[in-house]
Amino acid sequence: MTNLSLYEPFGKMQFTDTNCFLCGTAITTEHRAPVFAEWLQRKYNLKDKELLLLDKSVTSFGQLTIPCCDHCHTHYLLPLEEEVESAFSQGIEGVRQLPQQRLFQWIGKMYYGTLVTELIKEANPLIMPEYAVSEDPKMLGKFRMFFMVLQSLRVPMVFSDFLPCSLFLLEVDPTEDNLPFEYQDELTTMCFSIKLGPVAVVCTLLDNGIIGRALGRLYGVTQGQQLHPVQVAEFKARAFYAAYIFAVVPEYFVRPTKPDDTKLVLDTLIDDVTNEIFNPWEMTAYAHMLEEMLKPWSIREDKILQNPGQPLSFLLDAQNNFKPIQHFVKPV
Known part of the structure; x- marks a missing residue:
């Protein structure tokens, strides 16, 4: 049994x-x-x-x-x-x-x-x-x-119509990639990222896929692309910041079992009636997160917010389309 x-x-x-x-x-x-x-x-x-x-x-x-x-x-x-x-x-x-x-x-x-x-x-x-x-x-x-x-x-265990997390898989362009291994996690927001060679994985661990849907368009434009490491850093900043403003905690419930059952089935509930799913986006807070991720390239917050209405992005151009980068040029 x-x-x-x-x-x-x-x-x-x-x-x-x-x-x-x-x-x-x-x-x-x-x-x-x-x-x-x-x-x-x-x-x-x-x-x-x-x-x-x-x-x-x-x-x-x-x-x-x-x-x-x-x-x-x-x-x-x-x-x-x-x-x-x-x-x-x-x-x-x-x-x-x-x-x-x-x-x-x-x-x-x-x-x-x-x-x-x-x-x-x-x-x-x-x-x-x-x-x-x-x-x-x-x-x-x-x-x-x-x-x-x-x-x-x-x-x-079977999760009924959900996965407890959001997963993002990114392919890294080797041209200017000098770090074969990278790892980062954050306790309170339950964010995790790891890079093994040309593959980077970013995960928000307890959101039932909500952050994945919120970042769906951005993630979509990265697929089929080889990202410069600075672009991976920006994607991580967006995912980690989304987890930072994620305001609810999923609950999980085990369905009643019978003696001959061979697995547990879990259902989930998120209180989105009395609670907002996300706290308000604050541009300064996001810029601070992005600055942390961009430390290897020495890009400061004032440069990120040079245009407050449209913060610095290495992933998207002014029309929100993917911006290919092979060689990094520090913005002036």
């Missing part, structure tokens, strides 16, 4: 080094799994590279591990990593062929792995950060909902 029970660590804040992050099984501290898979670390020489965690502390990719029982590691994490490694080895077409739910699980595992590291550290009063995630009920509510759908990694 298929075990369809979900693990719920948030009620008792059961985040320790002796409970499997995915199923809650009691383990020893030696039972660990890498947050960033070993194949990633080997391919991009990441093991000793510094990594800034969500709480702004610094570790390395090789040191970042999470408590994980042998069963979950062997039966759920390793097969997922094998699928993803194979997909990325075939370029963007290979990644497009990967089921979106699997890509969500892969990204979600890395995001949640860094979050679990934060929550375990907060359990130690000697290293309690200034702004503790565990003391923010709204954020914990978001993480609880997210972990429910992330357990599709372990428990057979």
Whole structure:
């Protein structure tokens, strides 16, 4: 009989080094799994590279591990990593062929792995950060909902007419691309981006695809195009800012099960009656986000807002059509 029970660590804040992050099984501290898979670390020489965690502390990719029982590691994490490694080895077409739910699980595992590291550290009063995630009920509510759908990694699960996230796949032009690997995430807005060679993936993790629809036209003009890295940075700024002003939290509900069921079916609800889906767009706030993403090109906010009605864009021309860029020229 298929075990369809979900693990719920948030009620008792059961985040320790002796409970499997995915199923809650009691383990020893030696039972660990890498947050960033070993194949990633080997391919991009990441093991000793510094990594800034969500709480702004610094570790390395090789040191970042999470408590994980042998069963979950062997039966759920390793097969997922094998699928993803194979997909990325075939370029963007290979990644497009990967089921979106699997890509969500892969990204979600890395995001949640860094979050679990934060929550375990907060359990130690000697290293309690200034702004503790565990003391923010709204954020914990978001993480609880997210972990429910992330357990599709372990428990057979069908999402009824939705995917919990928005996924964007971008192909990078190699001409002026000097970074084979890039990674960025944001705790409170649940945004994540990762670039492996010529493929960049941007994901807003808990929006039920709403941001994907909101950015649908922009995303559409990028498809079939090889983007200059500065264009990828702008797309990331737009997605991350959309997540920043996203104002609702989806709720998920498990349909009642029967004894012979082999999977859970989840429905979702978003309160768009008493709440606006998005807070108002503020041009200055967006410009600040874009400035952060454009740091490698030293483009400042005053240049971005030189024309306040139409902020600087490397993706779109004045008629909102795609703007091809092969060689970057800094705007004067």
